[in-house]
Amino acid sequence: MPTATATSADVIVLGTGGMGSAACAHLAARGAKVIGLDRFEIAHNRGSSHGQTRLIRQAYFEHPDYVPLLLEAYRLWRGLEEATGRRLLFQSGLLLAGAETGEAVAGALHAAAVHRLPIERLAASEAKRRWPAFTLDDDFLAVWEPAGGFLLVEDCVRAHAEVATRHGARFVEGVDIHGWQAGPSGVTVDTDQGTFHADRLVIAPGAWAADLLEIPSVKLEVLKKMLCWYRPPAEHRAAFAAGPEPGIGLPCFAFDTPAGFYYGFPALDDLGVKMAEHTGGTPVADPLALDRSLDREEAARVAAVARARLPALGDDLVHHAACLYTMTPDAHFLLGLHPEQSRVAIAAGFSGHGFKFASVVGAILADLALDGSTSQPIGFLAPGRFAG
Numbered sequence: 367m368p369t370a371t372a373t374s375a376d377v378i379v380l381g382t383g384g385m386g387s388a389a390c391a392h393l394a395a396r397g398a399k400v401i402g403l404d405r406f407e408i409a410h411n412r413g414s415s416h417g418q419t420r421l422i423r424q425a426y427f428e429h430p431d432y433v434p435l436l437l438e439a440y441r442l443w444r445g446l447e448e449a450t451g452r453r454l455l456f457q458s459g460l461l462l463a464g465a466e467t468g469e470a471v472a473g474a475l476h477a478a479a480v481h482r483l484p485i486e487r488l489a490a491s492e493a494k495r496r497w498p499a500f501t502l503d504d505d506f507l508a509v510w511e512p513a514g515g516f517l518l519v520e521d522c523v524r525a526h527a528e529v530a531t532r533h534g535a536r537f538v539e540g541v542d543i544h545g546w547q548a549g550p551s552g553v554t555v556d557t558d559q560g561t562f563h564a565d566r567l568v569i570a571p572g573a574w575a576a577d578l579l580e581i582p583s584v585k586l587e588v589l590k591k592m593l594c595w596y597r598p599p600a601e602h603r604a605a606f607a608a609g610p611e612p613g614i615g616l617p618c619f620a621f622d623t624p625a626g627f628y629y630g631f632p633a634l635d636d637l638g639v640k641m642a643e644h645t646g647g648t649p650v651a652d653p654l655a656l657d658r659s660l661d662r663e664e665a666a667r668v669a670a671v672a673r674a675r676l677p678a679l680g681d682d683l684v685h686h687a688a689c690l691y692t693m694t695p696d697a698h699f700l701l702g703l704h705p706e707q708s709r710v711a712i713a714a715g716f717s718g719h720g721f722k723f724a725s726v727v728g729a730i731l732a733d734l735a736l737d738g739s740t741s742q743p744i745g746f747l748a749p750g751r752f753a754g
Contacts, residue, residue: 374563375401375536377735378555379570380543380578382408384415384519384721385713386570387526388728389735391446393568394533396732401562402537403555405574408527409520412653413572414690415721416520417593419631419640421618422722423460423514427473429698430480431746435726438742442725443517450525453518458632459612460514461493461500464622466507471622474509486510499605499616501675512612516631519721526728543571543578548707566735567710573653573690575714581705583752586715587693589647590656592664595685597638602678606639608632620644621675628671637685639676641668644718647691658688691718698747701727703734705750711735712749 377393379386382402390402406412424440426432443455464471478485486509493508494500502508527537542558546567553567571578576586598606609615609632616632616639630641643664650656665683672679694700694715704710711734713727720727726742733740 373560375399376564377566377568378403378553378562378564379568380546380555381569381571381574382527382537383413383570383572384523384724385716385727385731386568387523387530388724389568389570389713389731390530390535390537390728391526391533392728392732393735394530394535396736398732398736400530400535401564402530402535403541403543403557403562404537404539405542407539408537409523411687412656414692414716415523415572417640417687417689418519418634418637419516420519420721421460421514421620421629421631422455422517423511424481425474425478425483425485425509425511427470427477428719429746430477431743433477433481433483434743435723438729439723439726440513442729443522446522446525446529446725450528452521452525454522454525455515455517456608457513457515457612458608458615459617460511460620461497461508461617462511462620462622463490463493463500463502463506463508465505468622470620470627471507471509474511484512496613497616499676499678500619501677514618515612516618517722522724526724546578548709553709565709568713568731568735569704569710570713570731572714573650573692575692579700579712579714579749581749583754584700584715584749585695588650588653589691589693589718590650590661591642591647591689591691591718592661592668593640593642593687593689594665594668594683595637595640596672596679597636597682597684598633598679599682602680603633606633606676606679608634621671623671625671626667628668638682639679641672643668650690653690656688656690660686693717695752699723700749701730701744701747702749703738705753708738
């Protein structure tokens with residue numbers, strides 16, 4: 367490996383958001399000399415790792431193969447809390463409701479059955495009795511997952527960066543990355559601040575992946591999503607507050623409806639209840655030129671769901687933020703070694719459901735960069751799966 371200098375390291379990490387900061391932490395903790403390069407500062411709000419909270423859950427309707435990764439992610443999030451003294455993961459519980467045969471409910475039940483996860487099936491009437499703040503259609507089935515909850519997203523990024531820095535990693539902000547090359551003797555990264563050199567490269571660039579992956583078979587689409595916060599009326603604020611443990615206070619929630627998939631979080635502060643639409647989204651041609659103003663059509667759809675499903679919440683929209691989804695053709699991640707370059711590990715295309723995995727993705731990227739392989743079951747996420 368090259369001798370570490372101001373522009374050389376054992377491993378360079380491109381992108382230091384949710385996934386990249388975690389990779390830096392795991393790499394540095396294993397003794398690697400690490401440089402993390404990013405256009406923006408740690409825990410910035412221009413990509414996909416901001417907006418106060420992210421859901422975390424285990425009964426994963428998207429595919430049961432994610433569950434082993436999630437169980438390891440939970441363990442690593444708790445380890446990060448211990449290492450930094452920060453509370454990051456709150457298991458407030460998650461109530462998922464929709465048609466029993468719908469993708470979300472049926473998928474969650476299937477994943478729970480395959481991996482013997484602790485969940486409850488609840489009729490709509492029972493769910494409404496337990497959580498009177500919710501209004502559910504009579505034919506909905508609810509899945510109560512006490513292990514579900516939320517992560518404090520910016521704090522998670524800062525915690526990983528703190529661990530990385532503690533172990534000697536160096537973060538370089540304000541860097542415009544022009545491209546990279548890999549060869550038998552290592553990798554180089556060309557930037558507006560000069561050329562950086564390393565033995566291995568990790569690419570975790572979020573919405574900027576299309577320009578950096580250099581995998582022609584992978585077609586990515588970036589979507590703008592709105593995050594909306596509603597402040598409940600004073601007389602109802604207690605009903606929408608987060609509780610100290612699952613089943614007490616308002617849980618996280620998700621509704622799979624004919625109008626789309628919507629999700630939200632209990633009120634953590636004076637901003638109130640955060641809600642968003644997971645489906646839909648506005649295509650983004652240039653993430654750097656993103657219009658961050660309120661998308662009134664999307665906000666109206668979220669407000670309509672809030673009125674229908676949480677009628678006492680009201681419509682006092684006090685804050686909004688724009689977030690970016692980077693979608694793969696099948697909405698599953700790109701995670702593994704570059705199909706043409708064994709010195710390059712990739713984490714991209716998280717398709718709007720990746721942040722909860724950041725802790726384990728960081729460990730996987732460290733495995734791939736330092737050992738060339740990982741024991742984690744990521745074959746179904748291989749970056750080369752679209753070739754041919």
